[in-house]
Amino acid sequence: MADVILKADNLFKHYPIKGGVLRRTVGHVKAVDGVSFELQRGETLGIVGESGCGKSTLGRVLMRLEEPTSGTVNFDGVDMYSQSGSAMRKMRRDIQIVFQDPYTSLNPRKTVGDIIGEPFEIHPDVLPKGGRKAAVKELLDLVGLNPEHINRYPHQFSGGQRQRIGIARGIALRPKVLICDEPVSALDVSVQAQVINLMEKLQDELGLSYIFIAHDLSVVRHISDRVGVMYLGRMVELGTEEEIYQRPTHPYTQALLSAVPVPDPTMRGKREQIVLTGDVPSPANPPSGCRFHTRCFKAQDRCKTEDPELLSRPDGHGEHRSACLFAEPRVIVETIDVTDLEPDARFASTETVDQDAFAGGDGRLPADATSVVERSHATGESEGPLDRPNDTHRLIDNDPAEKRDPSV
Amino acid sequence: MTTTTKSAAPASSYKPDADGRLLEVDDLHVEFHTPDGIARAINGVSFDLHEGETLAILGESGSGKSVTAQAIMGILDMPPAVIPSGSIRYCGQDLLTMPEEQRRKVRGPEISMIFQDALSSLNPTFPVGWQIGEMFRQHRGMNKSDAYAQAVRLMERVAIPAAKERVKSYPHQFSGGMRQRIMIAMAIALDPAVLIADEPTTALDVTVQAQIMALLAELQEERKMGLILITHDLGVVADVADRAAVMYAGRIVARAGIEDLYAQPAHPYTRGLLESIPRLDQKGQTLAAIGGLPPNLTRIPQGCAFNPRCRMAQDICRTELPALRQVGQQQSACHFAEEVLNG
Numbered sequence: 001m002a003d004v005i006l007k008a009d010n011l012f013k014h015y016p017i018k019g020g021v022l023r024r025t026v027g028h029v030k031a032v033d034g035v036s037f038e039l040q041r042g043e044t045l046g047i048v049g050e051s052g053c054g055k056s057t058l059g060r061v062l063m064r065l066e067e068p069t070s071g072t073v074n075f076d077g078v079d080m081y082s083q084s085g086s087a088m089r090k091m092r093r094d095i096q097i098v099f100q101d102p103y104t105s106l107n108p109r110k111t112v113g114d115i116i117g118e119p120f121e122i123h124p125d126v127l128p129k130g131g132r133k134a135a136v137k138e139l140l141d142l143v144g145l146n147p148e149h150i151n152r153y154p155h156q157f158s159g160g161q162r163q164r165i166g167i168a169r170g171i172a173l174r175p176k177v178l179i180c181d182e183p184v185s186a187l188d189v190s191v192q193a194q195v196i197n198l199m200e201k202l203q204d205e206l207g208l209s210y211i212f213i214a215h216d217l218s219v220v221r222h223i224s225d226r227v228g229v230m231y232l233g234r235m236v237e238l239g240t241e242e243e244i245y246q247r248p249t250h251p252y253t254q255a256l257l258s259a260v261p262v263p264d265p266t267m268r269g270k271r272e273q274i275v276l277t278g279d280v281p282s283p284a285n286p287p288s289g290c291r292f293h294t295r296c297f298k299a300q301d302r303c304k305t306e307d308p309e310l311l312s313r314p315d316g317h318g319e320h321r322s323a324c325l326f327a328e329p330r331v332i333v334e335t336i337d338v339t340d341l342e343p344d345a346r347f348a349s350t351e352t353v354d355q356d357a358f359a360g361g362d363g364r365l366p367a368d369a370t371s372v373v374e375r376s377h378a379t380g381e382s383e384g385p386l387d388r389p390n391d392t393h394r395l396i397d398n399d400p401a402e403k404r405d406p407s408v
Numbered sequence: 409m410t411t412t413t414k415s416a417a418p419a420s421s422y423k424p425d426a427d428g429r430l431l432e433v434d435d436l437h438v439e440f441h442t443p444d445g446i447a448r449a450i451n452g453v454s455f456d457l458h459e460g461e462t463l464a465i466l467g468e469s470g471s472g473k474s475v476t477a478q479a480i481m482g483i484l485d486m487p488p489a490v491i492p493s494g495s496i497r498y499c500g501q502d503l504l505t506m507p508e509e510q511r512r513k514v515r516g517p518e519i520s521m522i523f524q525d526a527l528s529s530l531n532p533t534f535p536v537g538w539q540i541g542e543m544f545r546q547h548r549g550m551n552k553s554d555a556y557a558q559a560v561r562l563m564e565r566v567a568i569p570a571a572k573e574r575v576k577s578y579p580h581q582f583s584g585g586m587r588q589r590i591m592i593a594m595a596i597a598l599d600p601a602v603l604i605a606d607e608p609t610t611a612l613d614v615t616v617q618a619q620i621m622a623l624l625a626e627l628q629e630e631r632k633m634g635l636i637l638i639t640h641d642l643g644v645v646a647d648v649a650d651r652a653a654v655m656y657a658g659r660i661v662a663r664a665g666i667e668d669l670y671a672q673p674a675h676p677y678t679r680g681l682l683e684s685i686p687r688l689d690q691k692g693q694t695l696a697a698i699g700g701l702p703p704n705l706t707r708i709p710q711g712c713a714f715n716p717r718c719r720m721a722q723d724i725c726r727t728e729l730p731a732l733r734q735v736g737q738q739q740s741a742c743h744f745a746e747e748v749l750n751g
Contacts (some may be wrong), residue, residue, distance in 0.1 A: 050613040188468040193684035193697035222686035259618035261643030265666045279583045339692030347679035348696035
């Protein structure tokens, strides 16, 4: 059952700090400091932590955008860091990344067609030249954008639409793993849900595995199967979504969870708040022993000298991995199961198609909206140059024209 | 350390009215004259603020929430901004018609503001103590060393460790959370009656956010300030606000006591927002989004500005602008507010 697609083993990434006249190395920023985990095929592994904990560096090292100081990544049975240039390039087809900022991660001088088509230029043997335009259009359609907009430039799109473009580029080569570095944190709340739903849909349809790096614990809970919590370059707790959110055993995870505000005023003052004092210490000079001991409410003398390993420790129900000598489950979040609850369709929709495509700058439905709808249905039927795993999905489940009746 | 009276503080000539009302914004309009046309950022916003109360102004980017704050503070760049009509009364006096000289005496001692991005709001070339002390030098006529002493006292109050040693440090030598504390120290320096916090924790990590919100709540309690909290974070609002106003395309579309707003929203936009946020305390949640985008402020749709994104919209919504009206315990600017509230 356990089908591991990516396995990181004892990854380290230290950046040298140069100082003095001779620019000698005077120290190291220990951005990633011994991280190990496994990613199963088809699952979403959430990585959470505060800024500076090394989560973004971890993403870059996993992509081999940065060479690690030491450690190995085994991707689908192959050791990634021993690959030569051309073999690595081939491997990158299977592991792609979506960046945080949709404003700076797209080249403003290229059209959307060029941006999404670029992976096909870099990997020319994936698809013959003639099929590329059609493939790009299909990708646009897949991420819920209007394929007619292939010749537009990034500035003509909103933030949410740009993030869809970034996702389309990420999935162009049908990777097995997509690393998403804060993919929704730059978006407005109402747009964020559209992109999250799109990512979940793409995962189901394309069988993708996600590494979802984010600081928002609510978003991570929603999208992840398993979650890793990072602090100062280390993984301090790793478990299923349920284990991390319902019975966290590491004091840092507990403090993080208790700090997240819940949009329910009746809970005010009723939730336990663990207030951490001080700031995260510098990763250039992390504390001895357990790195969290300087801010920990449970710290004892042992914690200053002993470095706890990420080991399976009992959590009251079973056990999961936690790096605390005094690991103890504690209920921080009273979880309500809302699996059967459907959102009220009168106010919001679970559709993943970009509905802004139907609205002009003034927010009105353009006259050709209905043709856009027909077009979407048509592409659902026809075979694209890249096969879809199944043809059961429709990009548009119900006719948007119904809801956005052109009034004028 | 926690003394609220200052040696040189003159008694304020401003007194809230009998109901404790400090601030009254009435039918405020703000527009920006841009090369692309007139962007109507605020289109008739009215609200009031009482002593010791926390009013949240909720909205997405472009809803006009920050412009409202800047108009109250009188820090809008004019031009391009123009205030064609409306009034902002502080303790009965209209700030908009007041001579600038007089308004400067309100800005800081009476109404002050915390900005989102503490790093770019602080001057990188002066020590933080100098910048906090500036409030006392400018408004209280203190000398340099007294102003520094006051800065240390305030830095201690906002729990900056080793304040005495750090008073001459520069902004870049502080972490994000500490910089925000310095901003708060500056804002509360002259014991203002109204504090406006514009996205005070958006750039911060959750553990630091919790610290800053706790500090703000404590200071408000201690000084009985009226607090206007501007944010897009429904979680933060639920934690601290007494009342909330939801803004969309430059208008307040819903206004309610905090519990009603979440339990029984009376506007489709509020309902939609609540459906679209993932919650930490729920599992198996189906997320639903409001389709589309907030409108371009140079071309706000006719009728209800929300109608192109509203799944309940009828013909009337496209022609007639709904007024903010009383529905049950709250106010909503929706033609079908009763249906939203009860359905």
